[in-house]
């Protein structure tokens with residue numbers, strides 16, 4: 001892959017600002033328009049899909065309860 005081809009690949013796959021997951025620090029693979037935030041108020045995030053599911057599971061669970069593994 002040449003440098004110009006690599007830049008084009010980045011532009012396609014990471015449009016706009018590259019967004020990192022607040023929880024695990026991995027790229028979310030999303031941009032601002034379709035960011036994933038947990039909580040109704042969007043207080044947690046942006047998140048990758050995996051952490052988003054985890055955060056939602058914690059929000060839905062009764063306080064003090066452990067999620068089944």
Ligand SMILES: [Zn+2]
Nearest residue numbers: 021024048051
């Ligand atoms: Zn994550």
